[in-house]
Amino acid sequence: MYFLTALVLVPSIVLGYPTGPPPERCDNMIPEHGVAQQSTAPPYEITFSPDKLTYTDNELIQVTLKGKGNRKFRGFLIEPRPSADNYTTFGSLQSFPDITRNPCSNERANKNVALSQSNNSDKTSITFTWKAPSSNVGNIVFVFTVVETAAVYWVKGLSETLRYTSEQPTQTSTGAQTVPTTQPSQTSSQSPSSMISRDPECGKTKSCFPAPSECSTNCDYLVSWKESGTEDVEFTLQKRTTENNYWIAIGFSKDPIMGDDSVIECVSLNGQPNVQVSYNIKSDTYKSNQRLDSVIKKDSKCGESVGCYHDCKNDGSCGFLLTWKENGDNIDLTLTCKLGGNSVYCAIGLSSDNKMGDDSVFECIHSEDTTTVSVSYNDGRSNKRLDQDKFGLSSISAAYGDGILSCTFSRKKSWTSAAAGRKKRATASSGTYFDMNKDWTLFYAYGKASGGFIGKHAKTPTISTQKADFQSFMDISATTVDRSMIKLHGILMTVAWMFFAVMGIFMARFYKLVWPEGMEWCGQKRWFIVHRSCMVTAFLLTAASFVIIFVHVGGYAEIEGTGFEKSHPIIGIVVMCLALINPIMAVFRPHPGTPKRPIFNVFHKGVGTGAAVCSIVNIFSGTILTGAFVPDYVRIILWVAVGWCALIEIISYIYDCRKEEVNSGQSYELKPVGGATEKQQDSYKSVPQFKVIILGLHSLALIGLTAGVCVIIGMGDQF
Known part of the structure; x- marks a missing residue:
């Protein structure tokens, strides 16, 4: 569900730079100098030529900012507004000196008329030509900020007010404009737009906003919409206004808070309406609207x-x-x-x-x-x-x-x-x-x-x-950048520790007594052959993956980011060391029944489990690295795999306890066929089908989850 919201977009913006202010200061016109503005009246003024306080449609007027008594200044920002605190600009700039620029030219259509310095040289005056609007927009004042030094500046000084008159300036024989002989009106002659009444089709063939309880006749604004075909929605935006430079917008939001919103704008500039789209950027400290057609x-x-x-x-x-x-x-x-x-x-x-x-x-x-x-x-x-x-x-x-x-x-x-x-x-x-x-x-x-x-x-x-x-x-x-080696590194590690290592440890923990005597493979118990094959494969894949990434980055590479991200190469080295230590320990393991065999069992299990835990943690950290370039949802699959393994292990543990299959430490020893455990093996005349089913399900689930993660790693660029 999306909320439909009427938006007021207020950019926050800077002055006080050698080459003029950035667009962020076009609104409040306040320099970022780290010191307070002057509280006295500014020793600067704005004058007009012709020397009059009126404007007509499209009239060209020379505007001059100058210091009183030839007082110098370095920076400035001038904007023609209806008032000091109303960030709406009128008219257009026709000509201005080379040492000036318009810092607000990329702002919205009714906020993009301004002039500032382009260098910080000393100035006594600046003159430029301003073209008045093509129709009556009410009173206009030129609001100005002047920077004398970095520590001395005045904000939002005001010129005298220009008022609209419909009388066109007369021309003398030399072509100069003269002041109209009629007295200008002191108030705007604007008349309200046509009354907006609620569409009778609202609630029938179309939806409308605001609700009938808020507006039925003489509405201030009205937004309506209806489906147009199978893929489009037709919107109508209406707003009462007496101004030619105005805008109304609707926003689509997932919540009633501004930010992360899609915006449709209906903008009128000099009486010419236009439709545009934009986006409200989400930020805790800054509200910003970005025009989507900026290219x-x-x-x-x-x-x-x-x-x-x-x-x-x-x-x-x-x-x-x-x-x-x-x-x-x-x-x-x-x-x-x-x-x-x-x-x-x-x-x-x-x-x-x-x-x-x-x-x-x-x-x-x-x-x-x-x-x-x-x-x-x-x-x-x-x-x-x-x-x-x-x-x-x-x-x-x-x-x-x-x-x-x-x-x-x-x-x-x-x-x-x-x-x-x-x-x-x-x-x-x-x-x-x-x-x-x-x-x-x-x-x-x-x-x-x-x-x-x-x-x-x-x-x-x-x-x-x-x-x-x-x-x-x-x-x-x-x-x-070619990430093939990074992808291969991730895939090999995932296969090694998400499938082979997990299966090898699972077999050693829960399947030592599943197959009775007489069901060996090549003279070895089945669980041991599967366990050893899985763990050797996991070690070989880990070693290959370690060499690949080591060569690719040219040795040990410290990673930027959070502590979790930085830990990835460190934990990777730990996993490689543990994966190497365990098979070496297995080669020199004591014989079953000897005093040192229990010590070996503890260390062998501990090193193997530690390597498995560290590897899974490292797979998680690897997915958030920039170089991995994988979508965030890959971690959902990893969490599903962790949950699945925990569930299967709990089920297997409960089953073994109920069947009382684990009676002593000796039953876990790897002994020659027909040895000391022969009496215990008499109870296994058939293979428990439940254990076989669990093993099959576990294998299939791990294959599917591992394959899914590997596919996402390999195709991460395309997601």
């Missing part, structure tokens, strides 16, 4: 005048795009990626091979309302931020909006010890700073960020199909 398009100059590394499809849409171009001693790079959430990152790694480890990493991070670029280094499987986290970088600019994270920066080709400084721990050095005059294999990874640092990548990184030459214009596609 990254492949640069048409890829391979011709810029180098590119990407995962673009045939239609040109991309999940990420890295472009580069040589610029003297630098390489100019731009990394753009499509992500969702408030604290996210994407990164590019330079590697001499196609394996993670010993890699130089460029990080593009959006975390805690800050977007920036940093440099780190993969030391084995661990990523470490360099002490000088922007060493070799310059001309950094970064932005995040509508789920698109973009970072542009220049990077020095070569490392110099003089510039690196004296820091030694995880700092820039000839070992961590890769020379971009050389060719490198490229990795792309993305995931969640926290506290300004990258976390574990969400999926296994993609890798370039060839090495990148940053001095040439290449068009390189991304491909997935």
